[in-house]
Amino acid sequence: MSAVHPATLREWHRFTPAERLARYAVYFFLVAAVVISAESIEIIPEFLYDAPEQFADMFHRMWPVAWGFYPEGVHEVLIETLDIAALSTVFGLLMGIPVGFLAARNAVPVPFLNYLARFILVSTRSVSTLLWALFFVAVFGPGALAGTCAIAFHSIGFIGKLFSEAVEDANKGPIEALTAAGASPMSLILYGYWPQVKPTFWAIALFRWDINVRESAVLGFVGAGGIGMALDTAINLFQWDRVATILVTVFVVVIIAEVVVTQIRKRII
Amino acid sequence: MLIIRNLSKSYVAGTPVLKDISIEIAPRGVTAIIGPSGTGKSTLVRCINLLVEPTAGEIVFEGRDIAHLRGQPLREVRRKMGMVFQEYNLVERLTVMENLLTGRLGYTSAWDSFRRRFDPADIEHAFRLLDHVGLASFANTRADRLSGGQRQRVGIARALMQKPALLLADEPTSSLDPKTSVEIMQLMCGLAEENQIPVMINMHDVELAKRFANRILGMSGGRIVYDGPPEGLDENMLKTIYGGEGWLA
Numbered sequence: 001m002s003a004v005h006p007a008t009l010r011e012w013h014r015f016t017p018a019e020r021l022a023r024y025a026v027y028f029f030l031v032a033a034v035v036i037s038a039e040s041i042e043i044i045p046e047f048l049y050d051a052p053e054q055f056a057d058m059f060h061r062m063w064p065v066a067w068g069f070y071p072e073g074v075h076e077v078l079i080e081t082l083d084i085a086a087l088s089t090v091f092g093l094l095m096g097i098p099v100g101f102l103a104a105r106n107a108v109p110v111p112f113l114n115y116l117a118r119f120i121l122v123s124t125r126s127v128s129t130l131l132w133a134l135f136f137v138a139v140f141g142p143g144a145l146a147g148t149c150a151i152a153f154h155s156i157g158f159i160g161k162l163f164s165e166a167v168e169d170a171n172k173g174p175i176e177a178l179t180a181a182g183a184s185p186m187s188l189i190l191y192g193y194w195p196q197v198k199p200t201f202w203a204i205a206l207f208r209w210d211i212n213v214r215e216s217a218v219l220g221f222v223g224a225g226g227i228g229m230a231l232d233t234a235i236n237l238f239q240w241d242r243v244a245t246i247l248v249t250v251f252v253v254v255i256i257a258e259v260v261v262t263q264i265r266k267r268i269i
Numbered sequence: 270m271l272i273i274r275n276l277s278k279s280y281v282a283g284t285p286v287l288k289d290i291s292i293e294i295a296p297r298g299v300t301a302i303i304g305p306s307g308t309g310k311s312t313l314v315r316c317i318n319l320l321v322e323p324t325a326g327e328i329v330f331e332g333r334d335i336a337h338l339r340g341q342p343l344r345e346v347r348r349k350m351g352m353v354f355q356e357y358n359l360v361e362r363l364t365v366m367e368n369l370l371t372g373r374l375g376y377t378s379a380w381d382s383f384r385r386r387f388d389p390a391d392i393e394h395a396f397r398l399l400d401h402v403g404l405a406s407f408a409n410t411r412a413d414r415l416s417g418g419q420r421q422r423v424g425i426a427r428a429l430m431q432k433p434a435l436l437l438a439d440e441p442t443s444s445l446d447p448k449t450s451v452e453i454m455q456l457m458c459g460l461a462e463e464n465q466i467p468v469m470i471n472m473h474d475v476e477l478a479k480r481f482a483n484r485i486l487g488m489s490g491g492r493i494v495y496d497g498p499p500e501g502l503d504e505n506m507l508k509t510i511y512g513g514e515g516w517l518a
Contacts, residue, residue: 132322173358177424180318181431184419190383191371195362 053206068213081226085212092155100163125157133224261266272297276326288491301478302471304488310471312450318350348375351428355440357420369395372430398426418449438470
């Protein structure tokens, strides 16, 4: 089959010359962006050179870990952190799911409500948890309540966005069938959409709880309660062995959360 | 019973899918709509219960033009028309019983359906229908565990849960094997006869249509080109409907 006549060879190119030029332009801009960014943040080489030394010094001061500090100064704030994570996830879901439904154009075919819901989702998500925390610390004073509200509000956007996308991806067939049976929009949501998005709902809830455990660990830096407050105090007092205790605790909790979430997801999805 | 007058539908302005269709459906009997793909059979069936909004024309159901109804009045009309779908369109993650009860959503408030408070008479009706379609022991089985034929039985039972005055079916057997197709047609037409309601079925299979329908509507290019008994559907007529002749053995 090697006797292909030269005249029958046809040329094939994946891209037109214009497309090829555009692709090179994209590569060029990517490289340029990295170079310009690196220049603008003004990395000081001397700081880089002695980084290993600083690292070693830090670890040296952290060792031995002050395990004895756990019962007296960590356990209580750790529980508070987990409480903040759980409560903020529940409140985030309570607020995020209805907004998520409103943002889904197929379940709520009212453009005004869709835009309003999208505005809520984008605005809650674009304000970071720390900013929400500063705001709520100002409103409620320092403590776990401010932290809970901060994470809950930041969660709305995340939960609502993922949830509304799941709703918009729902199979149209059953919806059409229930519509043909004369179901009202509310019944469509309850019996047409909800059963379809329920697995996604649980996946989002678990994933968000997982994130919120980590979020609530740093919130203490702005006075919003939890283990972060203990960490902040220890750092300010240069008690590095206590810092190590807290970091190890957070690390262990995050890993446990990860394992728990993975196991639950495996069973319900 | 059902009168369609001068019905037209264009999804894109200027390119009508249905062109000036006028038909009258008797209060009893099976009407099969046949025709090539893309000729508007599905659109015609969906225009009747307004899943697709007609561009022009009247749909007179029980003495009233329903073509422009919206909101609650539209839902009240829709619940009198049962519909069976090609892909069954069951809510996969709900049980067979729950799927049947969704046929009553037009009569149940959202609040009651949320609390799963369905009329005991509806539940009894559902059990009786399950007996009829041969799925009595499947009430608590999830729909996604059923076979195609079983799903379509559930689809038929769900449509009949509405106690409809008219049964619509969009390619109800196109996803099923030949034997199951015949069983489903027998079941659907038999139950419609028992409940004394007319059936409108849009289908691909000409032989199946001839076997079960007492009236055939042949569509081509968005118009009805044949309207009569199955016996009148000779080779010439099929050529008119589907075009060409190489496919006719």
